[in-house]
Amino acid sequence: NAGVMQNPRHLVRRRGQEARLRCSPMKGHSHVYWYRQLPEEGLKFMVYLQKENIIDESGMPKERFSAEFPKEGPSILRIQQVVRGDSAAYFCASSRVLEETQYFGPGTRLLVL
Amino acid sequence: GENVEQHPSTLSVQEGDSAVIKCTYSDSASNYFPWYKQELGKRPQLIIDIRSNVGEKKDQRIAVTLNKTAKHFSLHITETQPEDSAVYFCAASIQTGGAQKLVFGQGTRLTINP
Numbered sequence: 079n080a081g082v083m084q085n086p087r088h089l090v091r092r093r094g095q096e097a098r099l100r101c102s103p104m105k106g107h108s109h110v111y112w113y114r115q116l117p118e119e120g121l122k123f124m125v126y127l128q129k130e131n132i133i134d135e136s137g138m139p140k141e142r143f144s145a146e147f148p149k150e151g152p153s154i155l156r157i158q159q160v161v162r163g164d165s166a167a168y169f170c171a172s173s174r175v176l177e178e179t180q181y182f183g184p185g186t187r188l189l190v191l
Numbered sequence: 192g193e194n195v196e197q198h199p200s201t202l203s204v205q206e207g208d209s210a211v212i213k214c215t216y217s218d219s220a221s222n223y224f225p226w227y228k229q230e231l232g233k234r235p236q237l238i239i240d241i242r243s244n245v246g247e248k249k250d251q252r253i254a255v256t257l258n259k260t261a262k263h264f265s266l267h268i269t270e271t272q273p274e275d276s277a278v279y280f281c282a283a284s285i286q287t288g289g290a291q292k293l294v295f296g297q298g299t300r301l302t303i304n305p
Contacts, residue, residue: 111292120280121235121295134292169234178223178284178291182234 080105082172082183083152090189097157097164099186103172110153111180112138112145115167127153160190193218193285197296205304210271212299214281215263223284224257224264225293230277238279239266268301276303 083102091097103110108129113121123137127147138145142160147153157164167187171180194217204210216224225240241248241255241264248255252271257264268275278300282293 113295120297123292123294126292178293179225179237179240180293181237182227184234 082107082170082181084170084183084186086186087184088187088189090191091160092191093161094159097160097188097190099155099157099168099170099188100152101155101170101172101183102152103170104181107172107174107181109173109175110147111171111173112153112155113169113171115169115185117166121169124155157188160188162190164188165190193221193283193294195281195283195294195296197281197299199299200297201300201302203302203304204271206271206273208271210266210268210275210301210303212266212279212281212301213263214265214283214296215261216283216294217262218283218285219259219262221283221285224255225282226255226266227280227282227295228277229280229298235280271303273303273305276301 082104085100110127112124114124115121125138125145126134130149142158144156167185169182169185171182173180197214222243226238227235228238229235239250239253239255241257246257252269254267278298280298281296284291284293
């Protein structure tokens, strides 16, 4: 049973470009969470999605950031017009329905030049 | 909203000694408290969790205690080993509008000295 998968593991973008981060939850998990971790800091909640629905996006910046979890395929976190301050590790986690335990993917380390 | 405070931010102990990390939370409705271990450049890994209907839980050298009245919970690692060196995060779950999410503490960097 494969764990949570994320790709790419490393992503380099220039200022103004778009970044697309993908997350495939564990088999049998239908809830996906995205977190951002700045260097030497903790994990900050961004968004919580179920299939085809955004449940809670209170931690996601209103501009430039969007997330989706389509009926088929991975969850996508999209950052438009990236800025240097977007450089961070982005982790996704998944859980089963009605279970609180979240399992994390390996993360995508985004570097904006 | 929920706020989780974690102390200390750094902790250094001799190999074989015990390590204790403490967290407090603000939302009395929180009912699930996991602990994650994160090694450098790796993903956070769940090491132990506790639910609010339990006061203590143990798994080999790791134990977690919960005091609901005082709204704090602690991680205890006994007989520490060099491979225990990592950053440890506590978290508390909150429910908002039908959604459940985790709020994390700031992390504790644990160093085990041989």
